[in-house]
Amino acid sequence: xxxxxxxxxxxxxxxxxxxxxxxxxxxxxxxxxxxxxxxxxxxxxxxxxxxxxxxxxxxxxxxxxxxxxxxxxxxxxxxxxxxxxxxxxxxxxxxxxxxxxxxxxxxxxxxxxxxxxxxxxx
Amino acid sequence: xxxxxxxxxxxxxxxxxxxxxxxxxxxxxxxxxxxxxxxxxxxxxxxxxxxxxxxxxxxxxxxxxxxxxxxxxxxxxxxxxxxxxxxxxxxxxxxxxxxxxxxxxxxxxxxxxxxxxxxxxxxxxxxxxxxxxxxxxxxxxxxxxxxxxxxxxxxxxxxxxxxxxxxxxxxxxxxxxxxxxxxxxxxxxxxxxxxxxxxxxxxxxxxxxxxxxxxxxxxxxxxxxxxxxxxxxxxxxxxxxxxxxxxxxxxxxxxxxxxxxxxxxxxxxxxxxxxxxxxxxxxxxxxxxxxxxxxxxxxxxxxxxxxxxxxxxxxxxxxxxxxxxxxxxxxxxxxxxxxxxxxxxxxxxxxxxxxxxxxxxxxxxxxxxxxxxxxxxxxxxxxxxxxxxxxxxxxxxxxxxxxxxxxxxxxxxxxxxxxxxxxxxxxxxxxxxxxxxxxxxxxxxxxxxxxxxxxxxxxxxxxxxxxxxxxxxxxxxxxxxxxxxxxxxxxxxxxxxxxxxxxxxxxxxxxxxxxxxxxxxxxxxxxxxxxxxxxxxxxxxxxxxxxxxxxxxxxxxxxxxxxxxxxxxxxxxxxxxxxxxxxxxxxx
Numbered sequence: 001x002x003x004x005x006x007x008x009x010x011x012x013x014x015x016x017x018x019x020x021x022x023x024x025x026x027x028x029x030x031x032x033x034x035x036x037x038x039x040x041x042x043x044x045x046x047x048x049x050x051x052x053x054x055x056x057x058x059x060x061x062x063x064x065x066x067x068x069x070x071x072x073x074x075x076x077x078x079x080x081x082x083x084x085x086x087x088x089x090x091x092x093x094x095x096x097x098x099x100x101x102x103x104x105x106x107x108x109x110x111x112x113x114x115x116x117x118x119x120x121x122x
Numbered sequence: 123x124x125x126x127x128x129x130x131x132x133x134x135x136x137x138x139x140x141x142x143x144x145x146x147x148x149x150x151x152x153x154x155x156x157x158x159x160x161x162x163x164x165x166x167x168x169x170x171x172x173x174x175x176x177x178x179x180x181x182x183x184x185x186x187x188x189x190x191x192x193x194x195x196x197x198x199x200x201x202x203x204x205x206x207x208x209x210x211x212x213x214x215x216x217x218x219x220x221x222x223x224x225x226x227x228x229x230x231x232x233x234x235x236x237x238x239x240x241x242x243x244x245x246x247x248x249x250x251x252x253x254x255x256x257x258x259x260x261x262x263x264x265x266x267x268x269x270x271x272x273x274x275x276x277x278x279x280x281x282x283x284x285x286x287x288x289x290x291x292x293x294x295x296x297x298x299x300x301x302x303x304x305x306x307x308x309x310x311x312x313x314x315x316x317x318x319x320x321x322x323x324x325x326x327x328x329x330x331x332x333x334x335x336x337x338x339x340x341x342x343x344x345x346x347x348x349x350x351x352x353x354x355x356x357x358x359x360x361x362x363x364x365x366x367x368x369x370x371x372x373x374x375x376x377x378x379x380x381x382x383x384x385x386x387x388x389x390x391x392x393x394x395x396x397x398x399x400x401x402x403x404x405x406x407x408x409x410x411x412x413x414x415x416x417x418x419x420x421x422x423x424x425x426x427x428x429x430x431x432x433x434x435x436x437x438x439x440x441x442x443x444x445x446x447x448x449x450x451x452x453x454x455x456x457x458x459x460x461x462x463x464x465x466x467x468x469x470x471x472x473x474x475x476x477x478x479x480x481x482x483x484x485x486x487x488x489x490x491x492x493x494x495x496x497x498x499x500x501x502x503x504x505x506x507x508x509x510x511x512x513x514x515x516x517x518x519x520x521x522x523x524x525x526x527x528x529x530x531x532x533x534x535x536x537x538x539x540x541x542x543x544x545x546x547x548x549x550x551x552x553x554x555x556x557x558x559x560x561x562x563x564x565x566x567x568x569x570x571x572x573x574x575x576x577x578x579x580x581x582x583x584x585x586x587x588x589x590x591x592x593x594x595x596x597x598x599x600x601x602x603x604x605x606x607x608x609x610x611x612x613x614x615x616x617x618x619x620x621x622x623x624x625x626x627x628x629x630x631x632x633x634x635x636x637x638x639x640x641x642x643x644x645x646x647x648x649x650x651x652x653x654x655x656x657x658x659x660x661x662x663x664x665x666x667x668x669x670x671x672x673x674x675x676x677x678x679x680x681x682x683x684x685x686x687x688x689x690x691x692x693x694x695x696x697x698x699x700x701x702x703x704x705x706x707x708x709x710x
Contacts, residue, residue, distance in 0.1 A: 004316055004319070007316070010308075012317055012328070015413065016332055016417060019414065019417040020336075023418075023441065027421065035437065036435065036436075037424070037432070037434035037437070040366065040369070041433075044369055044373050047339075048336040048337060048339075048340070052336050059309065078148040078149070080235075082242050084242075085242035085246050093250075093284075095286060095287055095353065
């Protein structure tokens with residue numbers, strides 16, 4: 001297998017995660033070595049590295065489950081998406097205008113759910 | 123074309139998007155979502171640009187009071203947040219949403235409804251942030267919203283809360299859009315499109331999406347902390363929480379600079395290769411350097427906190443200066459592509475070529491301030507403002523316009539007027555440099571940022587006036603751009619599938635592309651490298667040299683230029699292109 005084919009999607013993501021892991025370990029080394037800073041900064045970076053490796057693992061799992069991508073599925077009921085966005089925004093408006101605003105988000109989420117499941121009932 | 127083309131292995135479903143406005147607003151077509159995102163970002167660009175012009179009007183002369191000191195801080199906060207969260211990041215992500223599936227031969231984006239949700243969250247974030255800005259007592263604690271200034275104790279009222287909410291919504295939307303773009307690249311490439319056959323633009327989008335997925339969640343955490351802090355200040359007592367917030371914020375705040383940079387590197391790379399008439403030079407080196415560049419840019423956030431005294435300055439100085447190595451490799455790729463090419467100086471090419479030296483100014487001044495000893499001196503001065511405006515405006519925005527003029531014909535099916543485009547480029551180049559070069563000198567002279575006005579005797583008047591005149595020229599250039607779009611939309615010069623004779627897959631399909639990108643009339647060509655159309659043309663030319671007859675079905679290379687496109691793009695040239703004088707166009 002040549003280099004081009006060895007450089008798979010999961011490998012690329014994992015390589016990027018590994019490069020970040022090296023820099024995280026280097027940061028820990030600097031902190032432990034007394035150059036200043038605090039270990040929680042390394043923890044933030046470490047958390048990001050975990051996310052990257054999770055993406056690589058998901059690619060491997062998805063590839064094992066579906067070795068070949070299986071064609072098109074038509075996305076239905078995109079209006080539910082718009083309602084979700086509005087509901088999510090209303091939740092956040094509670095921070096500015098008080099607890100009564102997120103309560104409006106409830107019916108919006110219910111409407112989004114209804115729209116989502118409407119086709120299966122119909 | 124049967125031997126050169128590989129038909130898509132799926133039958134496009136019969137169901138199409140609805141027509142009319144709802145067909146656009148509730149679309150699951152990645153092209154429409156991409157156009158909506160870019161269009162929304164450009165409108166917000168104008169909004170944020172007007173704020174910049176207002177601030178420059180205030181600073182054109184000493185002791186001016188067009189804006190009150192508090193109003194100036196609100197304008198500055200909205201300008202910074204708006205440009206980063208509502209304009210340049212969405213432009214970068216939106217380009218990926220539009221182009222990535224086309225460039226890898228995919229019929230759609232992965233999880234299109236999640237992409238649409240990302241767009242609508244972005245729209246809601248824009249409404250929320252602007253609402254917060256218009257509210258009396260709007261957010262004024264800068265685009266980073268440092269605590270404790272941004273807490274309810276020091277910034278009471280709904281303005282800062284709406285800023286927090288809007289920023290959170292924007293970041294969530296960008297994460298969703300980038301995740302779907304990333305998954306499309308990782309799982310939905312057409313047969314033959316291996317990772318090492320993806321165009322350079324896709325690689326820039328890949329590292330961008332990886333950075334969004336890894337670096338944006340800490341921003342969500344920071345904003346969640348700020349939200350809780352605003353609800354109940356007693357939850358977060360002690361100085362440590364300010365440092366936690368700063369670290370979480372800048373863990374997003376520096377990578378986002380590269381999120382706003384890499385995709386435009388991709389635009390420049392595609393434009394340079396096409397208009398230099400050759401493959402992108404040093405493809406493998408560039409892809410690996412992109413991975414290294416993105417890694418390094420994840421590890422430099424602490425240089426924004428050099429002066430706090432609680433950061434590992436040695437480490438962050440080292441990693442920041444190290445970034446010059448992969449950046450140098452990319453520049454080597456740019457220059458190698460230009461070297462020996464047969465250049466066509468289209469508007470896109472001019473923007474791409476201008477990007478190179480201008481971003482270099484931003485990058486080199488970045489290396490200067492990566493040294494803590496220098497950073498201590500120029501921190502919070504206009505030197506820093508000059509540095510990041512050279513990266514984000516003179517760099518990224520020029521890269522964006524290289525891509526805008528390059529792909530506009532693909533997205534709309536019509537050509538932009540090249541003469542007006544070149545006027546736009548000239549004005550923007552003059553305006554950007556006139557505005558931002560004085561910043562370095564002002565900063566060196568000690569002019570602090572965030573200053574609503576300054577006294578007449580400070581010695582900053584002349585340079586501030588020059589900078590404000592430059593800002594006016596930038597504003598004028600955007601009027602020219604709007605006029606160009608208007609004139610071109612009326613003229614409707616047809617673009618044809620490949621008006622520039624470009625090499626990547628999106629140019630093998632019609633302009634604008636069909637609903638599922640490729641179909642029986644526009645199949646995915648066989649992909650043997652990152653420049654598949656150039657491969658086909660080279661093969662045709664080889665056969666012609668050897669005197670072999672073409673099979674009738676093979677004769678037309680995908681995307682022959684339309685007659686109308688030649689009139690708009692310049693003098694006609696042969697198609698397929700002749701090899702550059704230095705060789706057959708293979709990667710060296």
